[in-house]
Amino acid sequence: xxxxxxxxxxxxxxxxxxxxxxxxxxxxxxxxxxxxxxxxxxxxxxxxxxxxxxxxxxxxxxxxxxxxxxxxxxxxxxxxxxxxxxxxxxxxxxxxxxxxxxxxxxx
Amino acid sequence: xxxxxxxxxxxxxxxxxxxxxxxxxxxxxxxxxxxxxxxxxxxxxxxxxxxxxxxxxxxxxxxxxxxxxxxxxxxxxxxxxxxxxxxxxxxxxxxxxxxxxxxxxxxxxxxxx
Numbered sequence: 001x002x003x004x005x006x007x008x009x010x011x012x013x014x015x016x017x018x019x020x021x022x023x024x025x026x027x028x029x030x031x032x033x034x035x036x037x038x039x040x041x042x043x044x045x046x047x048x049x050x051x052x053x054x055x056x057x058x059x060x061x062x063x064x065x066x067x068x069x070x071x072x073x074x075x076x077x078x079x080x081x082x083x084x085x086x087x088x089x090x091x092x093x094x095x096x097x098x099x100x101x102x103x104x105x106x107x
Numbered sequence: 108x109x110x111x112x113x114x115x116x117x118x119x120x121x122x123x124x125x126x127x128x129x130x131x132x133x134x135x136x137x138x139x140x141x142x143x144x145x146x147x148x149x150x151x152x153x154x155x156x157x158x159x160x161x162x163x164x165x166x167x168x169x170x171x172x173x174x175x176x177x178x179x180x181x182x183x184x185x186x187x188x189x190x191x192x193x194x195x196x197x198x199x200x201x202x203x204x205x206x207x208x209x210x211x212x213x214x215x216x217x218x219x220x
Contacts, residue, residue, distance in 0.1 A: 030205075030206040031205075031206045031207070031208070033208060033209065035211070041195055041214055041216065042213055042214070043197060043211040043214070045109065045208070045210060045211070048208035050206075086149065086150075088150075090205065090206055092163060092205075093155050093162055093163035093204065093205055094140065094152035094155065094163055094165055095140075095142075095150070095152065095199075095209060096152075097149040097150045098149065099149055100149060
């Protein structure tokens with residue numbers, strides 16, 4: 001089955017810093033999503049991005065489908081950005097999840 | 108707010124008991140998915156329904172079952188509960204059966220004591 005790897009596993013930054021999170025996947029996919037799980041456990045959709053580039057405020061994402069990776073950029077980090085960022089790709093009728101990147105933003 | 112609702116938000120029960128988790132998809136979505144997230148782990152797919160019919164099964168235990176009703180809401184039934192069933196249970200919905208964006212509910216946190 002499809003393998004999804006995320007890096008780095010942990011990231012600690014000061015408020016205001018920028019960061020890049022990476023997601024590698026082992027096979028071609030028609031669906032790739034980025035999620036933020038906040039410290040209360042809520043999963044928030046960030047991007048649906050099987051290919052191309054999208055931006056939403058301080059966040060942007062790029063997926064290069066031919067090279068099987070996706071990047072999530074967070075600029076001018078805020079403490080509310082803390083949590084775990086998951087990349088998930090669609091296998092057979094299900095999302096297959098990476099292990100996540102745990103992001104801590106210090107004030 | 109994703110538009111997907113789940114009840115209850117929290118559930119505490121004893122080993123051996125049975126519980127039912129409920130999910131209402133976003134308006135217009137026909138697919139419902141159930142996922143389990145154990146402590147500090149990623150999400151594991153359990154099962155998918157599309158317009159009332161089971162479409163895909165993941166690592167769902169035999170003690171667990173689900174269904175999707177004509178009004179498209181779904182229920183996940185967990186029986187003979189064990190300590191290891193303690194987890195966050197998420198429901199997601201999408202418009203179609205595959206390759207569509209999935210939207211997640213707030214989850215039900217189940218604690219088995």
